[in-house]
Amino acid sequence: MAKQQEDNVKRIQELESTNLARDEIRDEVIETKLKIQHDNELLAKKNHETLKKHGIKSFDIVGAIGAGKTALLERVCEEISSRYKILVICGDITTRVDANRIEEHGAETIQINTGRECALNAYHVYQIISNKELKDYDVIFIENVGNLICPSDFILGTDKRITIVSVTEGEWVIEKHPMLFKMSDIAVINKIDLTGRLGTNLEKMIQDAKKLNPDIQVIPTSAKTRENLEILIKALGL
Ligand SMILES: Nc1nc2c(ncn2[C@@H]2O[C@H](COP(=O)(O)OP(=O)(O)OP(=O)(O)O)[C@@H](O)[C@H]2O)c(=O)[nH]1
Numbered sequence: 272m273a274k275q276q277e278d279n280v281k282r283i284q285e286l287e288s289t290n291l292a293r294d295e296i297r298d299e300v301i302e303t304k305l306k307i308q309h310d311n312e313l314l315a316k317k318n319h320e321t322l323k324k325h326g327i328k329s330f331d332i333v334g335a336i337g338a339g340k341t342a343l344l345e346r347v348c349e350e351i352s353s354r355y356k357i358l359v360i361c362g363d364i365t366t367r368v369d370a371n372r373i374e375e376h377g378a379e380t381i382q383i384n385t386g387r388e389c390a391l392n393a394y395h396v397y398q399i400i401s402n403k404e405l406k407d408y409d410v411i412f413i414e415n416v417g418n419l420i421c422p423s424d425f426i427l428g429t430d431k432r433i434t435i436v437s438v439t440e441g442e443w444v445i446e447k448h449p450m451l452f453k454m455s456d457i458a459v460i461n462k463i464d465l466t467g468r469l470g471t472n473l474e475k476m477i478q479d480a481k482k483l484n485p486d487i488q489v490i491p492t493s494a495k496t497r498e499n500l501e502i503l504i505k506a507l508g509l
């Protein structure tokens with residue numbers, strides 16, 4: 272993790288701990304959080320090594336609730352399933368709605384129900400890839416629980432992280448959730464078919480993502496009209 276990002280994470284954890292913990296146990300709370308994060312990073316590294324060893328391309332899809340993560344995965348799977356054997360791991364607190372939807376589009380799916388947890392962690396992925404015949408897959412997508420905050424604490428060990436928001440969340444959504452954009456390779460701004468009707472300032476959203484992370488590739492899309500779907504697939508190298 273880059274130095275500045277590490278400092279940001281530490282600062283946020285300190286602030287959280289100030290709110291949550293009594294003075295006398297605050298240091299312990301911070302220590303515990305850092306340890307959990309460190310252990311998660313070790314496991315994520317192991318996941319990535321395992322996936323690489325099997326020549327699997329892997330992507331972690333995070334983003335706002337209802338931004339269109341599943342809808343975009345449905346479209347992407349439709350386009351590429353004749354060329355790649357795809358496994359999609361879907362994280363949700365309950366139900367297998369997303370897995371059922373994606374299964375209709377040429378991919379095998381596994382649903383993880385996290386219960387009260389607001390994000391997948393590297394151990395969830397470790398458990399799945401340890402129990403799968405990885406030679407059967409070319410591409411693995413992981414759709415995280417819809418949330419723009421918690422997944423920033425847990426990397427999973429994929430090649431690329433893609434953060435998805437949509438114009439329906441308003442033009443401030445990227446500015447207000449900097450962490451995920453700082454640590455992502457691609458930012459997708461979905462539902463651009465609705466931009467005119469909502470009056471959302473799409474250009475501001477694009478510029479905000481670039482300001483937060485000059486290296487990020489920003490792709491405005493519509494899962495409904497398929498606008499820029501090809502650009503997204505190319506950005507994934509598929
Ligand atoms: N107009 C429009 N609607 C969309 C688009 N993408 C998704 N939707 C709709 O938005 C709603 C939510 O889409 P999902 O794909 O379930 O979103 P999600 O991010 O997977 O949601 P969670 O997994 O619950 O966080 C559905 O009703 C979709 O049909 C889009 O590009 N344009």
Ligand SMILES: [Mg+2]
Binds near residue numbers: 340341342369414
């Ligand atoms: Mg979904």
